[in-house]
Amino acid sequence: MVKYICLFKLHNPADADAVADKLHTMEGRIKGLLSMETGKNVWDNEARCYDLALTIVFSDMEAMIAYDTDPVHLECRDFIYPRRKDGKTVVYEVEI
Numbered sequence: 001m002v003k004y005i006c007l008f009k010l011h012n013p014a015d016a017d018a019v020a021d022k023l024h025t026m027e028g029r030i031k032g033l034l035s036m037e038t039g040k041n042v043w044d045n046e047a048r049c050y051d052l053a054l055t056i057v058f059s060d061m062e063a064m065i066a067y068d069t070d071p072v073h074l075e076c077r078d079f080i081y082p083r084r085k086d087g088k089t090v091v092y093e094v095e096i
Contacts, residue, residue, distance in 0.1 A: 001034070001094040002058045004067075007050035009086040016040045016052045022079045023054055029072045032063020050088070057094070064091060 010016060020038040027036050035057045041049050058064040067073050 004056040006054040008052040013051045032059040
């Protein structure tokens, strides 16, 4: 399995709920996407914190790579990118 973590810094942190809702529209619609979780930041430390975290578990690396160009994901990106100031991603393998 592969775990994909993305952190979002938004132009307006109040958009975090709308962004999270949009991300969850991908559930059950992308092959190999096994689970998804989002969480809004609850700690106000401007220098270190991002506004929203996304964690996805994929069945394998091929599924994660296919996700990047999946039309469902691209639809989400079209919604998120105008609201996003910055984003950071980490992808790593998980032992079963």
